[in-house]
Amino acid sequence: MDPEFVILPMVLIGLPWLILHYVTKWKTSATITTDDEVLLDELYQLARRLDDRMDTVERLVASDNPEFQPKRLQANLEADNQQLRELDRLIAEKKGTAK
Structure with a gap:
């Protein structure tokens, strides 16, 4: 051969x-699969709810104890808010194109 x-x-x-x-x-x-996208969206919403809860807990503790100093990131820093608004915009665009 x-x-x-x-x-x-x-x-x-x-x-x-x-x-x-x-x-x-x-x-x-x-x-990433659609299941991955759904999971990421659920995790993002959960993180937002937990952040709101932490803000509430910190406000309650600060009202009871004037010496309390929060150790985590401040809630309303403009740099953080801008990134969150951009992420919300991207999610809204994604949902708008998916419909």
């Missing part, structure tokens, strides 16, 4: 198949 009869099919069939196989694997693994 001639070596070129083995090498030629490997180059013409095997190499493109191998490349396309891994390109397909790469494309499918690089995206």
Whole structure:
């Protein structure tokens, strides 16, 4: 059997198949699923609710104890609020295009 009869099919069939196989694997693994998006949205909403609750607890403790100094990030820093508004805008756009 001639070596070129083995090498030629490997180059013409095997190499493109191998490349396309891994390109397909790469494309499918690089995206998040709709279940992942739903989970991220639920986690984001939970984090927002927990942040609101922490603000309430800190206000209650501060009203009872004037010496109380909150140790976490301040609730109304403009830099944080701007990032949250941008995230809310992106979520709203995503939901608007999904409908």
